[in-house]
Amino acid sequence: MAEFRFINACFRRPVDRIPVWIMRQAGRYLPEYRAVRERTDFLTLCKTPELAAEVTLQPIRRLGVDAAILFSDILIPVEPMGIKLEFNPGPLIADPVRDRSRISALQVPDPGRSVPFVLRTIERLRRQLDDQVPLIGFAGSPFTLAAYLVEGRGSKEWTVLKKLMYTDPVSFHLLMSRLTDMTIAYLNAQIDAGAQAIQLFNTWAVILSPDDYEEFALPYDRRVLTSLKGAGQVPRILFGQGSSGLLELMATAGADVVGVDWRIDLAKARERLGDGVAVQGNLDPAVLLAPREVVIERTRRVLRQAGSMPGYIFNLGHGILPETPVENAIAVVETVHGFLPT
Ligand code: CP3
Numbered sequence: 001m002a003e004f005r006f007i008n009a010c011f012r013r014p015v016d017r018i019p020v021w022i023m024r025q026a027g028r029y030l031p032e033y034r035a036v037r038e039r040t041d042f043l044t045l046c047k048t049p050e051l052a053a054e055v056t057l058q059p060i061r062r063l064g065v066d067a068a069i070l071f072s073d074i075l076i077p078v079e080p081m082g083i084k085l086e087f088n089p090g091p092l093i094a095d096p097v098r099d100r101s102r103i104s105a106l107q108v109p110d111p112g113r114s115v116p117f118v119l120r121t122i123e124r125l126r127r128q129l130d131d132q133v134p135l136i137g138f139a140g141s142p143f144t145l146a147a148y149l150v151e152g153r154g155s156k157e158w159t160v161l162k163k164l165m166y167t168d169p170v171s172f173h174l175l176m177s178r179l180t181d182m183t184i185a186y187l188n189a190q191i192d193a194g195a196q197a198i199q200l201f202n203t204w205a206v207i208l209s210p211d212d213y214e215e216f217a218l219p220y221d222r223r224v225l226t227s228l229k230g231a232g233q234v235p236r237i238l239f240g241q242g243s244s245g246l247l248e249l250m251a252t253a254g255a256d257v258v259g260v261d262w263r264i265d266l267a268k269a270r271e272r273l274g275d276g277v278a279v280q281g282n283l284d285p286a287v288l289l290a291p292r293e294v295v296i297e298r299t300r301r302v303l304r305q306a307g308s309m310p311g312y313i314f315n316l317g318h319g320i321l322p323e324t325p326v327e328n329a330i331a332v333v334e335t336v337h338g339f340l341p342t
Contacts, residue, residue, distance in 0.1 A: 002131040006066040010197060010235030010257050012278050012311030018303065019066035020336040021136070022329060023239075024319030025059035026071045030326060032058050042087045046072050049120040056125055060133060062326065063333045067136050067197065068129060070190070072118055074140030074201055075148060077186045080114035081106045081178070083149065096152035098164060103175045108182045111189035118186075119193040126194040137195025139187050141202035141238075142179035142224065143217035149175070158207050165216055172216065180220045184227045191229045199237040199259070200224060205250075206242035213246050218253060225254035237280060241318055247272045261317030266305035270312075278311030285316045288328040295328045299335040 006019040027033055033055055036045065045051050056071040079085045082105060086092045097103055112119065125135050140148075148154070150161045165172045187198055205217055225236050239259030240250055250258050251273045258277050260269045262284040270279050287298045299314075306312045314336045320329060 002134075004066070004134045004196075006134055006313065007197065007235060009311060009313050010237070010278055011232075012275075012309075014310055017337050018306075018312060018314050018339060020314040020333050021065040021067040021069065022059070022063070022316055022320050022332070023069075025063065025065060025069065025329075026055045027320065028322035029320055029324040029329065030058055030062065032062075042073075042089070043085070046076055047117045049117055049124050052117070052121040053124045053128060056121070057128060059329075060129070063329055064337070065133070065333055067133050068125065069136040069199070070118070070122060070125070070138060070195065072121070072138070074138070074145065076118065077111070077115055077139070077182060078145060078149065078179075080109045081182060090154045091148050093149065093152045096160070097149045097175065098160065100168070100171045100174070103171055103178065106175075106178045108178060108185065111186050115186070115189075119189055122190055122193040122195055134196035135194065136197045136199055136237075137187065137190035137193075138199040138201060139183045139190075139224075141200045141205070141217070142176045142183055142220040143208075144202050144204045145179050145183070146172070146175050147204045147207075149179075158204065162207075165212075169216075176216070176220045180223050183224050187224065188227075188229050191234055195234070197235045197237065198228060199239055200255070202238060202240045202243075205240045205246060208246075210245055210249060213249055218249055221250075221253045235278075239280070244269070251277050257311075257313065259315065263317070266302060267307055270307065270309065275309070275311075278313065279306070280313040280315050282315070282317040283332070285318055285321050285324070288316075288320065288324045288332065290328075292328060292331055295331050296335050299332050300339065303336065303339045 005015040008015050009019045052071045056068050060068050075091045084094050147161050150164055235256040237257040238253050238255035241261050242263050244264040257280050258273055259280040260282045262282050266282055283302050
């Protein structure tokens with residue numbers, strides 16, 4: 001089996017260089033991605049294995065990152081549960097799921113039948129990557145999926161979601177439980193198709209108090225992470241945006257790696273997470289809009305804060321911004337690879 005520095009770092013084994021990949025590394029900041037998107041709408045792109053594989057490979061060629069991430073979206077597997085989904089550019093659900101009857105009607109389909117294009121994309125990518133770098137599969141965490149399903153779109157306050165959660169917790173837990181069943185089947189199908197690592201995106205856990213995360217979201221993240229095939233072989237990353245209030249809890253979710261954003265010093269994050277998990281992060285994506293010297297200096301600062309313990313993967317603290325100059329993304333990767341772990 002091929003040796004990958006990304007996989008080694010996830011399992012806190014020694015590495016020759018610090019591994020790096022970038023959340024949303026395939027996307028609008030790349031001219032070659034925009035060229036594909038001029039001809040194809042986002043959903044069609046996600047559902048066409050040749051195109052989805054092609055845009056997955058674009059940042060591998062351009063940036064020299066240490067992992068590829070499947071091109072798709074966290075909302076893709078909810079469409080076959082019975083949800084009408086559009087993108088503009090974020091997700092839009094015209095008929096949000098807000099009561100017990102809609103929740104009970106949600107299907108948990110077999111991924112082989114409901115999202116065969118995702119599995120074909122993974123198989124195709126494994127052939128095309130030919131063990132150059134490992135392939136990360138992913139899913140939205142049940143809570144972050146529930147947020148979009150109930151709210152119908154991204155939100156600042158997420159009040160419709162929270163109102164349902166506090167007013168009708170039984171229905172809310174039923175929704176979480178359906179989404180959890182779907183996510184486990186979906187991720188295990190990705191692993192069977194060849195995904196070599198998994199990232200669970202709990203982007204919106206940040207809106208919960210620690211007590212509410214523990215009650216309404218953590219048990220489901222834990223159930224997903226501990227139900228995945230390939231324990232000890234296929235690393236599981238749990239990402240939370242703005243999760244500094246939740247780190248100790250996230251460390252108990254069963255992930256091999258916890259991903260953090262820039263609102264916390266990495267050295268403190270590592271201390272609070274303990275040495276049972278690796279850490280991934282956490283450069284502010286907006287730094288990449290600055291001049292090259294600033295990008296390099298800020299990247300080094302993150303690397304210094306990460307310290308010398310094994311079990312570190314460099315990433316941004318959230319997705320790369322569409323207005324990022326490609327040269328700055330390349331400068332980040334070169335700076336990380338030029339930094340010798342001590
Ligand atoms: O990382 C990668 O390169 C893989 C691809 C990927 C996309 N979305 C592609 C995408 C991944 C891993 C996601 C995850 C995702 N999608 C999350 C979790 C991560 C995060 O960013 O917090 C969330 C919350 C979504 C939902 C979503 N999809 C939003 C909010 C948006 C709009 C974002 C924006 O920048 O405007 C999308 C659309 C989307 N997903 C795009 C891409 C490349 C832009 C679509 C386009 O080309 O027009």
